[in-house]
Amino acid sequence: xxxxxxxxxxxxxxxxxxxxxxxxxxxxxxxxxxxxxxxxxxxxxxxxxxxxxxxxxxxxxxxxxxxxxxxxxxxxxxxxxxxxxxxxxxxxxxxxxxxxxxxxxxxxxxxxxxxxxxxxxxxxxxxxxxxxxxxxxxxxxxx
Numbered sequence: 001x002x003x004x005x006x007x008x009x010x011x012x013x014x015x016x017x018x019x020x021x022x023x024x025x026x027x028x029x030x031x032x033x034x035x036x037x038x039x040x041x042x043x044x045x046x047x048x049x050x051x052x053x054x055x056x057x058x059x060x061x062x063x064x065x066x067x068x069x070x071x072x073x074x075x076x077x078x079x080x081x082x083x084x085x086x087x088x089x090x091x092x093x094x095x096x097x098x099x100x101x102x103x104x105x106x107x108x109x110x111x112x113x114x115x116x117x118x119x120x121x122x123x124x125x126x127x128x129x130x131x132x133x134x135x136x137x138x139x140x141x142x143x
Contacts, residue, residue, distance in 0.1 A: 006049075008032075021049065047082045047093065054080035054096050054125045061123035065115040066104060076104040095133040096126075101142040112140045 005024035011017055015034050021044060022029040036043030059078040066073050081097040107134055116138035120126055125132055 021046075024089065036039050036088075044132050045083050050125075051080040051082040054082065054098065054129065055081055057123040057125035058098055058100070062090070062100065062102065062116055062119035066107070066112075067104075069111075071104050071107050073117075074103040074105065075094075078102065093129065093132045095135065096129055098134065098136045098138075101134065101139045101141055102107060103143070105143060107140065113138050 006021060008019055009019045009025065010019040015123075018033045020031050026117065030044040032043045032045050033041060035041030037045035037047070055078040058080070059076040062076050062078070063073055066076075078098060078100045081099070082093060083095045083097075085094045086093055096118060100137070102116075104110065104112060116136060120134060120136045130136065
């Protein structure tokens with residue numbers, strides 16, 4: 001079993017306060033605030049970090065599924081767009097839209113999309129986001 005950690009510190013009230021987030025591995029440290037989360041201000045936010053986790057998890061899972069089927073991708077390029085909305089008096093992650101392009105020698109679009117759909121459904125972050133709508137746009141790069 002593997003356990004990873006990250007740390008966050010928030011100082012002050014919700015609107016004027018500020019915080020920092022860092023990964024236990026030391027691989028990332030960033031500032032966040034109300035403005036970086038709900039407006040277009042500098043800094044990161046929990047949804048951006050969740051999007052990074054989803055894109056990374058999906059890309060690795062797709063590589064795994066392709067490999068199990070005998071295909072070796074040159075690359076898998078994935079972006080996740082995570083949406084947070086105010087619903088029922090609270091905030092909720094409502095969706096994560098995965099957009100993927102990959103270069104995979106010897107595979108056709110239909111087979112590629114089947115493996116991408118399997119990766120979308122089965123990567124651990126997708127499973128953790130089970131309450132949100134997860135969509136996928138998968139494109140095979142021209143060989």
